[in-house]
Amino acid sequence: MNKKGTIKKTASKKCRQIIDTARNLFWFHGLRRVSVEEICQTAGVSKMTFYKYFKNKIDLILFILNEMFREGVTRYKGIMAQNVPFAEKAKEVIRMKLEGTKDFSQEMLKDLMQGNIPEVAELMQSMKEKNYKLILDDMFEAQKKGEIRRDINLQFIPYFLNKMADMAGDEQMISMYESPQSLTAELINFFFYGILTEKGEDK
Amino acid sequence: MNKKGTIKKTASKKCRQIIDTARNLFWFHGLRRVSVEEICQTAGVSKMTFYKYFKNKIDLILFILNEMFREGVTRYKGIMAQNVPFAEKAKEVIRMKLEGTKDFSQEMLKDLMQGNIPEVAELMQSMKEKNYKLILDDMFEAQKKGEIRRDINLQFIPYFLNKMADMAGDEQMISMYESPQSLTAELINFFFYGILTEKGEDK
DNA sequence: TAATATAATACAATAAACGTATAGTTATAG
DNA sequence: CTATAACTATACGTTTATTGTATTATATTA
Numbered sequence: 001m002n003k004k005g006t007i008k009k010t011a012s013k014k015c016r017q018i019i020d021t022a023r024n025l026f027w028f029h030g031l032r033r034v035s036v037e038e039i040c041q042t043a044g045v046s047k048m049t050f051y052k053y054f055k056n057k058i059d060l061i062l063f064i065l066n067e068m069f070r071e072g073v074t075r076y077k078g079i080m081a082q083n084v085p086f087a088e089k090a091k092e093v094i095r096m097k098l099e100g101t102k103d104f105s106q107e108m109l110k111d112l113m114q115g116n117i118p119e120v121a122e123l124m125q126s127m128k129e130k131n132y133k134l135i136l137d138d139m140f141e142a143q144k145k146g147e148i149r150r151d152i153n154l155q156f157i158p159y160f161l162n163k164m165a166d167m168a169g170d171e172q173m174i175s176m177y178e179s180p181q182s183l184t185a186e187l188i189n190f191f192f193y194g195i196l197t198e199k200g201e202d203k
Numbered sequence: 204m205n206k207k208g209t210i211k212k213t214a215s216k217k218c219r220q221i222i223d224t225a226r227n228l229f230w231f232h233g234l235r236r237v238s239v240e241e242i243c244q245t246a247g248v249s250k251m252t253f254y255k256y257f258k259n260k261i262d263l264i265l266f267i268l269n270e271m272f273r274e275g276v277t278r279y280k281g282i283m284a285q286n287v288p289f290a291e292k293a294k295e296v297i298r299m300k301l302e303g304t305k306d307f308s309q310e311m312l313k314d315l316m317q318g319n320i321p322e323v324a325e326l327m328q329s330m331k332e333k334n335y336k337l338i339l340d341d342m343f344e345a346q347k348k349g350e351i352r353r354d355i356n357l358q359f360i361p362y363f364l365n366k367m368a369d370m371a372g373d374e375q376m377i378s379m380y381e382s383p384q385s386l387t388a389e390l391i392n393f394f395f396y397g398i399l400t401e402k403g404e405d406k
Numbered sequence: 407t408a409a410t411a412t413a414a415t416a417c418a419a420t421a422a423a424c425g426t427a428t429a430g431t432t433a434t435a436g
Numbered sequence: 437c438t439a440t441a442a443c444t445a446t447a448c449g450t451t452t453a454t455t456g457t458a459t460t461a462t463a464t465t466a
Contacts, residue, residue: 014443029310033236035423046444051425107232217412238454249413254456 015053017043023064030107031061031117058119065120069127072100073134080138086147091188093135097161098168098184109169132158164191218256220246226267233310234264234320261322268323272330275303276337283341289350294391296338300364301371301387312372335361367394 021043025034036057040047054060079092104112115121135158142148148157164187167173168180177183224246228237239260243250257263282295307315318324338361345351351360367390370376371383380386 012442029232029236033232036425037423046446047425048427048445049443052442056425215411239456240454249415250456251414251458252412255411259456 012053014043014045014049018045018050018053018060019064019067022060026061026064026108027103028105028107030105031057031111031120033107058117061117061120062123065123065127069130072096072131076134086142086145087192090192094161094164094188094191095184097165098187101165101169102180104169106171128162132162135161160191215256217246217248217252221248221253221256221263222267222270225263229264229267229311230306231308231310233308234260234314234323236310261320264320264323265326268326268330272333275299275334279337289345289348290395293395297364297367297391297394298387300368301390304368304372305383307372309374331365335365338364363394 018039022034022039025039025042036050037047039060040050050060054063075096076093079089079096082089101109111117112120112124136154139148139154139157143150143152143154148154168183168187174180174183177186221242225237225242228242228245239253240250242263243253253263257266278299279296282292282299285292304312314320315323315327339357342351342357342360346353346355346357351357371386371390377383377386380389
């Protein structure tokens with residue numbers, strides 16, 4: 001342990017195993033249905049090792065979520081740093097957001113959203129806000145450069161991105177399309193061109 | 204309750220709700236991860252009502268499995284009673300078997316097979332045997348009529364059908380094909396024609 | 407109305423999961 | 437080699453979840 005009472009969690013092999021195993025189990029079964037013991041057994045790790053690295057299950061969950069969030073931000077920045085037209089970058093970002101949600105099982109989403117675990121709900125909230133600001137800044141730049149309509153309220157964009165992610169995960173919505181990919185495409189096109197044909201480029 | 208200490212379980216609406224809800228939950232999360240309380244809550248039914256109709260969770264599971272088995276037999280007999288060429292009926296039966304397995308979640312299969320719950324393991328065993336005999340009889344008839352090679356050991360057929368069902372659920376196998384359907388088709392063709400081109404009809 | 411089905415709640419009994427203590431076993435760096 | 441850290445195994449007390457029942461009350465229905 002260091003001065004702050006935490007441990008460098010990525011240092012050990014076993015710790016990585018715990019994290020990866022848990023990520024998998026949570027992914028498929030959500031948070032509630034997976035116990036610490038199950039994680040340990042599946043990871044082939046003693047319970048003591050678990051509690052060496054994590055205070056408890058929630059601590060582990062928060063760590064995993066933070067990690068995923070960091071990955072997301074990295075990917076986002078990677079895309080935005082590319083030297084390609086704004087519209088292309090934006091498309092990639094949207095695709096990332098939409099398909100990122102699809103990754104989780106329905107169960108995971110439930111456990112994540114329904115404020116059943118306050119710590120998790122808080123973290124999710126703060127992640128959303130940070131994400132929101134990150135995107136807002138980039139949109140501000142893009143608008144200055146004339147890449148986005150002047151008359152649109154910028155705050156609408158990160159807000160709508162989140163809504164889109166919800167839609168991409170909504171069973172009812174998915175069932176209206178022949179594949180999740182075609183729904184993704186629909187949402188992207190809608191985001192850029194609205195519903196009017198004149199503005200559209202493809203088709 | 205009747206003389207034997209059981210109840211006609213299909214009589215009541217609520218009971219149906221319990222059964223259907225449980226079937227859904229088990230389907231997605233397997234047996235272990237689903238509790239009686241969760242079933243009741245999801246079904247909108249009081250716990251007392253549950254215990255009126257079922258001794259416990261296992262009792263419910265067994266009932267559901269029996270029901271599914273009965274459905275399977277009915278479907279099987281329905282197919283075999285059709286007045287079409289043997290090969291066609293056989294294809295349909297195989298398709299039914301293969302796609303029936305795919306219905307379950309991986310979790311459900313695990314709980315079903317791994318003899319974690321002895322009663323369930325027993326039931327599964329006895330179902331397999333009954334199924335086995337059922338098919339064997341039909342194959343015997345078919346062989347008498349000259350619809351199946353004389354020199355094949357009939358016992359091999361129901362045995363191999365079960366193996367095929369396993370294969371159709373095997374992740375490794377599935378990943379080798381572009382879709383589960385194409386794997387199904389492959390297995391069916393293999394079953395009828397082996398690997399030699401001369402015997403094959405299509406392609 | 408009498409009988410039946412169901413709900414709501416509280417409750418004791420049981421089981422599962424949690425988190426810690428202890429002791430012993432690899433690994434590994436000095 | 438040895439001291440230290442990483443880890444395992446297991447047992448254990450505690451807490452929480454689940455089970456199954458008892459009781460009382462309320463709709464439904466024959």
